[in-house]
Amino acid sequence: MMDDFPPLSLHVPEPEVRPGGTPDFSNVPIPKAGSVPRPPVDVDPRDIRDLAFSIIRVLNREGEAVGPWSGLLSDEALLEGLRHMMTLRAFDARMLMAQRQGKTSFYMQHMGEEAVSCAFRKALEPGDMNFPTYRQAGLLIAGGYPMVDMMNQIFSNEADPLKGRQLPIMYSSKEHGFFSISGNLGTQFVQAVGWAMASAISNDTRIAAGWIGDGSTAESDFHAALVFASTYRAPVVLNIVNNQWAISTFQGIARGGAGTFAARGLGFGIPALRVDGNDYLAVYAVARWAAERARRNLGPTLVEYVTYRVGAHSTSDDPSAYRPKDESEAWPLGDPVIRLKNHLVRRGAWSEERHRQAEAEVMDSVIVAQKEAEKHGTLHSGGKPSVRDMFEGVYAEMPPHLRRQRHQAGV
């Protein structure tokens, strides 16, 4: 019988194009804005399996908001959202420059993905808790966390709320519903489920949100999160930010034979939705739907945000080595800031001129914050966290061996 079969061979997925080639996303099916239905939040997950293979979109090419997921946000709310995204983009630009100037050791930007965290934040209530990765600073910006504190952390200066202990951008703010970022991918996804279970155990009304990248869905924590969320119907929104890349590795390596990342939810009976991650209105609408499910004790929702990492992975990375330089321009879902701007213009609530003016204002506010932060020092100059801080906080109370070591260190 074996003789009947030709030799096996290993299949190794490859992206469509590599450096030198012409970017091509023609294989990425993009449904028309407004075409995906909006089910009731208590829908039976089995009835919406197809949502895991489509893309919920609100803003069409003409900048109109269309379809059943539209109509949730006022002009005012949208203008605020636009400002959040612009702020995040300006913040990124300044911090990238600060890193090049040696004011910090490391930075990670959000270019192209601003809508995801900025819009999601607006679907939450005070007291809800995010378990973010390193690419959701929009949750802080849209949540009103002071930029200067973010910069103090990035500069590891004397005012750093984390006392210089953490890598830049690994923020933490309990008050702003932002759990301490881990440098270890995935770990926080299952913790979000635990937090949500705790809220349910405590008969609270607060919900949690877990965050993970497309590449990191391969980690074990992702599975544990889905298993526990499914079994205990935890009030949690589980967010996958599919920005097409995991450092140099294209999303096909993590995704394998499944058509989408959202599809992972199907095996757990968890409603799974895909959404245009570059569409502020669509992100908000889906986030609110999922948050409402959680808050009504209907259990978890898995959301895949389809977006694109326009910049380098981090300041240690140069993407031109592994993808065409102009790939981001070919990305079919456009730029989230421009799309929202166009929509507001179309709505008559905004203009190109006001936009340019706002860009300048936003940049000013970032620069003001940066000046303020730099007064407290930057990584290699000015005020620093103390060496004593290094020994504190390992435990609530410093045990004798650490006291001995601190003494040896002469501090």
Added chain:
Amino acid sequence: MMDDFPPLSLHVPEPEVRPGGTPDFSNVPIPKAGSVPRPPVDVDPRDIRDLAFSIIRVLNREGEAVGPWSGLLSDEALLEGLRHMMTLRAFDARMLMAQRQGKTSFYMQHMGEEAVSCAFRKALEPGDMNFPTYRQAGLLIAGGYPMVDMMNQIFSNEADPLKGRQLPIMYSSKEHGFFSISGNLGTQFVQAVGWAMASAISNDTRIAAGWIGDGSTAESDFHAALVFASTYRAPVVLNIVNNQWAISTFQGIARGGAGTFAARGLGFGIPALRVDGNDYLAVYAVARWAAERARRNLGPTLVEYVTYRVGAHSTSDDPSAYRPKDESEAWPLGDPVIRLKNHLVRRGAWSEERHRQAEAEVMDSVIVAQKEAEKHGTLHSGGKPSVRDMFEGVYAEMPPHLRRQRHQAGV
């Protein structure tokens, strides 16, 4: 907004019945034998998602083999299969008794699940490799591995092929395509994928089979296995033995909101089938289908065997503490040995009398093997592996520190 929502509460799944209650499987939908179609092996996984929610069955209540999955095995092959299952059952009975007599420290039986490993083994070719759990000894029995060697391992005696190092029943036989069993749940599932990838890398024709229990699908290795198998289209059959229980924990805790364990495959684009695990013919048919897919380089298949653990989890367990004593009698898929016997009788290839005779013969052969094994000793009496054996085999070559320790031990 928060005021609109009542307090959350935690959902903790419970089995239908607990000790004292009346066993009830009326909620378990059992499709009619022969009713599930048999797709071609190169089917698009998306076209057979419903197979993850049904049960492929061949033997009907009348003992007839019906439907598109029937007709693969001759009388002779079925009689051999019956003998394998009977042997495994007799083997279990004797070894359970041996454990009670103190001849070994531990034993795990297969009662009710004999068809799964016995029939699966017959769908493999020489050279294929299983990565089993502790409840697939049928792979060895149906593969012709000598019972006496199994017993030598169980008795940790001087002829134990594993030199007394392993817990009883943690067999290993490369020659018989049976990877060394791990006491750590799940670990071997992803190793099976690696072995299969290696075969593909080497342009070999051999395939691998991974094995895992319903409860253990919650482990991280399960996820890693599915991710890697899906991405590299590894030639592997991934088997989930759903025997309804994980020690005292009913399958609903691991399964959560998904209707079935097979459904886990859907999120990976891996064809997922459920099969009546107490139906030798159905198990064989599905195993052969999945093995053929692997061998044709079509990639992995996930198979859920729906069966029931009739006995205790192990000799350390007493199930009457957590499930009704008579639950196994209410199990709607019956007993695999009786069902195959009835089918053979119906086919005219067997009779009640020959069956009784065969039972006696099989038991004799087990007893002969046991006598032979006991000549080499049992756990606390007779021949033993040596203390030197304890120090050997940690590395290919014994390093100096282990030589020092062996010397200290005086051996």
Added chain:
Amino acid sequence: MPRMTMIEAIRSAIDISMERDGKVVVFGEDVGYFGGVFRCTAGLQQKYGKTRCFDTPISELGIVGTAIGMAAYGLRPCVEVQFADYVYPAYDQIVSEAARIRYRSNGEFTCPIVVRMPSGGGIFGGQTHSQSPEALFTHVCGLKVVVPSNPRDAKGLLIAAIEDPDPVIFLEPKRLYNGPFDGHHERPVTPWSRHPLGDVDAGHFTVPLGKAEVRRQGSSVTVLAYGTMVYVAEAAAQETGIDAEIIDLRTLLPLDLDCIVESVRKTGRCVIVHEATLTSGFGAELAALVQEHCFYHLEAPVGRVTGWDTPYPHAQEWDYFPGPARVGEALVRAMEA
């Protein structure tokens, strides 16, 4: 005072903690309805309901990972890993997360969890029911590591661990669950009901973390031990007639170094005993500290008696287990050096 086995003492500690503090929740594999394969949580689901004591899927990562999230919320999870041999799937969550959350968030988030697990050998459990992985946790700053050796300590230490604001790894020597075991496997074991340390206060009390206890006063040689090895050391001292001072460390991290140093400076000799494998075992840290802090008092090299550097074997269990004969030889060697 009531007599308790170690299992009953552990159950009592959890019960009292759940009763006093509604934030204490308990979960793990087979922990809920059935009450745990060693029955340490029996009856708790019935008493406190299934949202405070429940069964989990078989995912040690999930058990610890959700516990960390719950602790960040404000609960105090006390979770069970069915055997210490199965803790490795949760190792990343423990090492990279539980141990670091307070530090990296500058105290904004904390992780008051207890991870209980039966450890150690002597039950013919083979390589996957016998391990003593304590050294894999003592190397991780931010954790506390506790190993009780008797019902009274088990209860007091476990209550202290649950009330502690930081993550605690709580290793329960399963060979001691039903009675002290001195390594003489050929003899019947005394049940805790006939041992003074089986007398356990029924109410709330704590044994502070970080404090060792001198279990036998002596002047000739100090034995550092914990868990089952405390009894093996006692048997060895008795059988050799050597006047050993036996210290039950109880907490390995943070360690009660003062107690150790005081004793070794007095005796001038030191033998360390543990079940875990030798190389990089916790005995290495103990030996390093003793030679550093007692260098000018030591009259003999610090000795270590441990499991051999092999996986825990099944059939050769009693050749592997550091029994009273091997410990006795080390005591004699220390005295003769």
Added chain:
Amino acid sequence: MPRMTMIEAIRSAIDISMERDGKVVVFGEDVGYFGGVFRCTAGLQQKYGKTRCFDTPISELGIVGTAIGMAAYGLRPCVEVQFADYVYPAYDQIVSEAARIRYRSNGEFTCPIVVRMPSGGGIFGGQTHSQSPEALFTHVCGLKVVVPSNPRDAKGLLIAAIEDPDPVIFLEPKRLYNGPFDGHHERPVTPWSRHPLGDVDAGHFTVPLGKAEVRRQGSSVTVLAYGTMVYVAEAAAQETGIDAEIIDLRTLLPLDLDCIVESVRKTGRCVIVHEATLTSGFGAELAALVQEHCFYHLEAPVGRVTGWDTPYPHAQEWDYFPGPARVGEALVRAMEA
């Protein structure tokens, strides 16, 4: 002989191994097309095809777990974990599986895999790009643990590791990738092209596992070090003018105890240096062995200079890193004792 950086030496070792043995396969996160975030596998996919050198999903468990299966099949996987800080998700597969398969199957199945990972600090990488987890592997029997300190050794040891029949944990001190680093972060680093150990044979050669090397002869005190700390120790010896004998351990498990004992018996003093945290670090095992085997030759307590028992901090990196000043003080202390 060609000059190579440590990255080039590692790449050359893998390249030669792949060329000589078709069973050698290489994979990990970003390892294939891009050639690894530190470029250690650059060009190999192009040369050997994507079924022998490929990118993987981000699952360290999956990387090591599939490697174990491949090794059982008969291949020789040499896999990369992107940073040693990320090895914990694979810890169970390494500890419970890779390390035990030969033993538990009585040699029927074996596990000749190499798990490479960049380790150590000095690059402002914070807590998740700076760890030195070697002691978490040296406690695991069945593993070998290697830490090279220069391009020549890196190449020879890596080829030996790939050819070894057992699983090898191969820790690459990332601060040494481009040049020796003595802890004087304020000074420019000499590139390997200007260091004699940057001379690396272009062909096949091995440096045997289990053999240490005396990197500096001396008579006053023995320094045991590995990886980056070898250069810090050299700087400290030079700056204090103390005639230290510096041993580069190279392989931690199995350890070259003879070399250590010979040196300490000669010098009578010993200082151990590593970047990992103190408690239960590999220095504990070294100190325990030295006091045991050289007790009657020691004139001072064995000293340990290590990372502090805190997570690796970002801003305070140079207060944390065991630099030449701290090592120098320990040398002086050892001499004055």
